[in-house]
Amino acid sequence: MAVLMEVKNLVTRFYTQEGVVYAVNDISYTLNEGETLGVVVESGSGKSVHSLAIMGLIPNPPGKIEGGEVIFRGRDLLKLSSEEMRLVRGSEIAMIFQDPMTSLNPVLTVGSQITEALKLHMGMNNKEARARAAELLSLVGIPDAERRLDNYPHQFSGGMRQRVMIAMGLSCNPKLLIADEPTTALDVTIQAQIIDLVKRLRDEFKMAIVWISHDLGVVAGLADNINVMYAGTIVERGPVEQVFADTRHPYTLGLLQSLPRLDAAEQRLIQIEGSPPDMRNPITGCPFAPRCPYRLEKCWTDTPPLEPVPGDASGKHLMACHVDVREAEPNREGVAPV
Amino acid sequence: MTSPVPQTKTAPNTGNDKDVLVRVRGLKKHFPITSGVIFQRQVGAVKAVDDVSFDIYKGETLGLVGESGCGKSTTGRTVLQLYEPTAGSVQIKDTDENGREEFKELTTMKGEELRKMRRRMQMIFQDPYASLNPRMSVGRIVSEPLRIHNIMGKKEQEEYVESLLERVGLNPYYVNRYPHEFSGGQRQRIGIARALALEPSFIVADEPISALDVSIQAQVVNLLEDLQEELNLTYLFIAHDLSMVRHICDRVAVMYLGKIVELAPSNELYENPLHPYTQALLSAVPVPDPVKEKKAQRIILTGDVPSPANPPRGCNFNTRCPVRFGLCYQDPDPELIEVSPGHFVACHRVQ
Numbered sequence: 001m002a003v004l005m006e007v008k009n010l011v012t013r014f015y016t017q018e019g020v021v022y023a024v025n026d027i028s029y030t031l032n033e034g035e036t037l038g039v040v041v042e043s044g045s046g047k048s049v050h051s052l053a054i055m056g057l058i059p060n061p062p063g064k065i066e067g068g069e070v071i072f073r074g075r076d077l078l079k080l081s082s083e084e085m086r087l088v089r090g091s092e093i094a095m096i097f098q099d100p101m102t103s104l105n106p107v108l109t110v111g112s113q114i115t116e117a118l119k120l121h122m123g124m125n126n127k128e129a130r131a132r133a134a135e136l137l138s139l140v141g142i143p144d145a146e147r148r149l150d151n152y153p154h155q156f157s158g159g160m161r162q163r164v165m166i167a168m169g170l171s172c173n174p175k176l177l178i179a180d181e182p183t184t185a186l187d188v189t190i191q192a193q194i195i196d197l198v199k200r201l202r203d204e205f206k207m208a209i210v211w212i213s214h215d216l217g218v219v220a221g222l223a224d225n226i227n228v229m230y231a232g233t234i235v236e237r238g239p240v241e242q243v244f245a246d247t248r249h250p251y252t253l254g255l256l257q258s259l260p261r262l263d264a265a266e267q268r269l270i271q272i273e274g275s276p277p278d279m280r281n282p283i284t285g286c287p288f289a290p291r292c293p294y295r296l297e298k299c300w301t302d303t304p305p306l307e308p309v310p311g312d313a314s315g316k317h318l319m320a321c322h323v324d325v326r327e328a329e330p331n332r333e334g335v336a337p338v
Numbered sequence: 339m340t341s342p343v344p345q346t347k348t349a350p351n352t353g354n355d356k357d358v359l360v361r362v363r364g365l366k367k368h369f370p371i372t373s374g375v376i377f378q379r380q381v382g383a384v385k386a387v388d389d390v391s392f393d394i395y396k397g398e399t400l401g402l403v404g405e406s407g408c409g410k411s412t413t414g415r416t417v418l419q420l421y422e423p424t425a426g427s428v429q430i431k432d433t434d435e436n437g438r439e440e441f442k443e444l445t446t447m448k449g450e451e452l453r454k455m456r457r458r459m460q461m462i463f464q465d466p467y468a469s470l471n472p473r474m475s476v477g478r479i480v481s482e483p484l485r486i487h488n489i490m491g492k493k494e495q496e497e498y499v500e501s502l503l504e505r506v507g508l509n510p511y512y513v514n515r516y517p518h519e520f521s522g523g524q525r526q527r528i529g530i531a532r533a534l535a536l537e538p539s540f541i542v543a544d545e546p547i548s549a550l551d552v553s554i555q556a557q558v559v560n561l562l563e564d565l566q567e568e569l570n571l572t573y574l575f576i577a578h579d580l581s582m583v584r585h586i587c588d589r590v591a592v593m594y595l596g597k598i599v600e601l602a603p604s605n606e607l608y609e610n611p612l613h614p615y616t617q618a619l620l621s622a623v624p625v626p627d628p629v630k631e632k633k634a635q636r637i638i639l640t641g642d643v644p645s646p647a648n649p650p651r652g653c654n655f656n657t658r659c660p661v662r663f664g665l666c667y668q669d670p671d672p673e674l675i676e677v678s679p680g681h682f683v684a685c686h687r688v689q
Contacts, residue, residue, distance in 0.1 A: 042551040157642045187405035187578070189639050192622035196638050214552050217624025221631035240628045251553075258556035259626055260585030268563075269585065271556035275521040291553075 001032035004175060004208050005054075010068035012053050015061060019280045023049040025232040026068075028306075033175070036202065036209040038223030038240065040216060040255070041230075042276055050229075051178045051212060055095055056085040073175070091121035094169035098181040100161035104153040110137075111149030114168050121172045136167040140197060159190035163197070170201060178210045183218065195222060216255060220244060225316075228252045231277040231287035234306055238317030248309045248319045248326075250294045270332075286321070293330035294323045358431065359572050360394040360417065360540055361441060365426035367409075367416045371647060384647045386412040388596035389426070391674070394540070396431075399566065399573040401587030401604070403580060403619075407643060409596040410576045411464075414542040417574065418459055419444050419452060430458060430540065457487060460533040464545035466525035470517040476503070476528055477513040483535045502531045507561060523554035530561065534569070542574045547582065559586055580623050584608050589680075592616045595654040596646055598674060602681040612683045615655050653686065661687050 012024035027050065031037055039050070052058050054070050056077060070077040077088065089095075097103045105113055114136060115129035124132065130149065137145035140163040153161060162182060169177055179198070183191040195218065202209060213219050219226055219240070226243050228236040228251065236249035247253045254272040274291035286292070289299040299322055306320040368383035386409040394400045402410045415421045417428050429441040432455070447455060460483075463469035470479055480499045484490055490498060500510035506527040517525055526546060533541055543562065547555040559582065565571060577583050583590055584604050591601040592613065600613040611617045618637040625631055639658045644650055650657050652667040659666065665686045666672075674684040683689070 042553060159642055187643075188580070188622040189405065189618055190642075191624075192636050193638055193640075195624075196636065215624060216552075216626035217631070220626050220628040221624050221634065223628075244626065244628050255552060256626060258553060260559075260581045261625065269556040269560055271560055272553040273557070275523060276551050276553065 001034065003030050004033045004035070004073065005031040006069075006071040007031075007054070008069040008071070010050070010053060010070065011066040012049055012058060012063060013066055014049075014063045020282075021279045022282055023063075023232050023279060024053060025283055027227075027229075027232070027234050028068075029227060029234065029237060031176070031208055031210065034202075034206050034208055035225060036211060036223045038219030038226040039210060039212045040214065040219055040226060040228045040252075041212065042214055048180055048212075049232075051095065051180050051210065054178065054210075055089055055093060056080070056082070087121070090117045090174075091172040092174055093176045093178065094172070094174040095178040095180065096162070096165045096169050096182045098184050100158070100165045100185075101153065103165060104161060106153055109150050109152055110156070110164050114149075114164075114171055117168065117171050132171070133167075136171055137164070139170075139201070140164075140167045141193075142167075159186055159193060162186060162190075162194055166194075166197065166201070170205060173205060174207055176208045176210065178212070180212045181214070182211075184213070184215070191218070198222070216244075216259065228255075231283060232279065233283070233287060233320065234318075235288065235321070236319045237306065238309075238312075239314075242312070242317045246309075246312075246317070248317070248324075249288075249321050250292045250323065250325055250330075251288045253325055254291075254293075273332075293332050294321075294325060294328050296322055298322060357396045358393045359396040360431075360574075361427075361429040362393070362417060363391045363427045363429075365390045365413065365416060365428065366424040367412050367421055368424045382647055384645075385596045385649060386646055387416055387423075388646075388649075390593075390596075390598050391426075392591055392598065392601060394572055394574060395588075396539075396572055397566070397570055398588040399575050399586055401583040401590040402574060402576045402593060403578060403583050403590060404593035405578060405619075405643065407595075407646065408593045409646065410578075410593050411544050413593070414461070414544050414574055414576050418456075418461060418542055419447070420461070430455070432458065453487075457536045458538055459540040459542070460536065460538040462526075462529055462533050462541060462543040462546045465549050466522055466529055467517075467549070469529055470525055472517055475514050475516055476508075476520075479517070479528060480531045480535055483532060487536060489536070498535075499531075502534060503528075505534070505565070506531045507557075521554075522550050523557055526550060526558050527561065530558075530565070534565065537569070539570070540572045540574070542576070544576045545578070546575075548577065548579065555582070562586065580620060592619065595644065595649055597654060597671070597684065598682075599655065599684050600682065601674070606678075606681055610681075612677065612681070612688045613655075613685045614659050614661050614687065618658075618660070653684075663687070 008028050010024055010027050014021040014023055053065055058065060065078055111133055114133040118124045118129040118132055133149055134145045137148060142148055142163055183194050211222055223240045226240045227234050230251050236243060236252045247256060257270040258272055260269060272291055277287055285301045286299040286304055289295045304320045304322050306318050308315045309317045309319050310324055365387055366389055367387040368385050370380045371382040372378040373381040390413055404410045416423050423445055428444045430444060431439050432442045433439055477499050480502055481495045484495050503510045508527050547558050575587055587604050589603050590607045591598045594615050600616045611620055618639050621637045641658045644657055652669055653672055656662045656666040672684045672686045674682045675689055676682050
């Protein structure tokens with residue numbers, strides 16, 4: 001598989017009145033063509049910033065990309081002019097957001113919003129663009145598509161709006177679709193519809209997907225590879241089956257253990273102690289150390305690098321931790337107070 | 339076996355009342371839709387809660403699940419009389435001066451009488467950012483119920499608040515801090531401490547963990563479970579996270595468009611769901627296991643939820659139901675009927 005995108009040592013910060021926010025701290029990974037990458041992050045761990053940085057949408061000021069490269073099909077996106085970047089956005093990389101209502105223009109019809117990209121990027125005329133837009137809407141499962149083109153966003157339900165967003169995203173056959181928690185605001189039955197749709201479209205359009213979510217269940221069903229992020233860094237990365245079956249980072253392990261399972265018997269949940277990291281503190285040592293039941297003395301000072309896990313021959317499963325959780329005993333007493 | 343829900347709307351439950359704490363019968367809450375500027379006429383009603391009946395047993399957690407807009411939060415608020423019900427009855431068991439237990443009707447109570455009853459029942463809110471007054475210190479927030487109900491002297495209150503904070507896992511040292519200095523999980527703990535201040539026996543928890551980070555949810559759920567055990571609390575737990583509901587609840591009621599469509603003990607509901615909506619809802623929950631996920635057979639519903647202002651004729655689920663047939667399009671709606679002990683379903687197919 002050819003490499004589609006390579007993110008190298010990406011660093012993004014925000015300079016706010018309350019101090020510097022260390023949003024993305026030196027992350028690197030590659031994404032192959034047609035691959036679905038699940039990015040698991042909690043709020044405030046740099047999830048949206050990371051995708052906005054790739055799209056060149058970080059508001060500056062206060063945000064600033066301090067370093068790194070995003071090589072997409074041979075070009076460094078971070079070095080493109082805003083005019084060049086505008087041509088990449090929408091046509092080669094598309095993005096769908098959590099809340100479709102805030103990302104659709106409420107005073108324009110859905111049809112005019114979809115055809116805009118088609119005319120701009122694909123050079124279609126009005127008639128062609130409208131026909132293609134209707135085709136896209138029916139592709140994402142909106143009945144009576146031709147007529148619905150003349151509706152405004154408020155005339156669609158939440159699930160329908162998300163479908164419209166996906167139709168817009170797909171309009172120019174992008175190579176990469178970045179989905180930032182696109183189903184979080186939706187009900188589970190609607191979420192299942194949308195995920196089912198995305199899977200079908202992925203196979204049809206052969207596009208790569210970066211799917212950002214805090215829901216491990218959704219990521220488990222959709223992704224080929226997974227990045228687990230904590231405090232703006234990748235703490236574990238690998239093929240999704242391997243990361244779930246042979247979890248190596250204490251944070252990933254903690255997340256999985258703290259979830260009640262529909263498919264498992266009832267028992268007391270094992271909680272992760274403490275609070276999510278304050279991103280205003282620069283990272284010294286391991287960012288998860290204050291909450292980690294496996295931490296060692298050196299975790300406070302030495303930041304563990306992201307390296308292949310011990311005992312994995314493929315070299316695809318990486319983690320950033322000093323401890324081998326298979327051998328260490330967790331110390332659940334005396335971990336940071338609440 | 340007592341019947342937690344009567345099969346007819348009017349007949350009160352004549353079974354064994356011993357351990358029922360809250361009894362809800364035929365509860366309705368309709369919000370009027372008005373038209374006109376000066377002479378407002380009612381042109382319709384949003385039937386947010388439409389004829390709901392259930393019992394809550396002492397010491398149990400009853401889960402109320404459903405998708406957004408199904409009326410689960412409105413049910414919780416109407417039970418507590420935070421909304422005035424359109425119709426129906428809500429009774430809570432109370433002890434009178436002679437130590438005898440009897441049911442008190444909340445819907446007819448007013449003023450001082452209702453205010454006194456509020457000491458028995460409290461609420462934990464969904465959004466810990468919106469439910470705490472940013473201008474009040476933690477100590478004032480937690481002691482506010484005590485001041486309103488005029489309980490304890492100042493000195494005693496201070497000590498009591500500190501013990502409450504400790505009980506919910508917060509450092510009593512924080513008593514003079516303000517809500518913005520805390521993370522979401524800590525704020526939810528403050529909200530819980532406030533709800534506990536009057537030593538209630540019944541707590542409505544309206545999506546108490548939905549706004550929290552995944553790594554924090556387990557902390558709050560464990561806390562709620564510990565408190566229930568220590569203080570013998572009864573919860574009405576409103577949520578849309580079905581895996582969390584199974585974990586925390588003894589019995590679960592599934593709501594769809596203002597009505598309860600299925601009610602059963604948790605394990606029974608999750609292992610043997612009978613209503614097609616419950617089946618679809620459970621099958622839609624993603625499981626954090628890639629191997630199982632890739633094999634999962636989802637029931638994908640088509641269509642969207644109808645508006646509660648204009649529910650379909652017949653069964654409310656007939657616009658999306660995969661097993662609908664002729665009868666489902668006719669009035670009256672299917673009734674909630676006990677199909678096995680403790681397991682109630684409102685579906686023509688099942689019946």
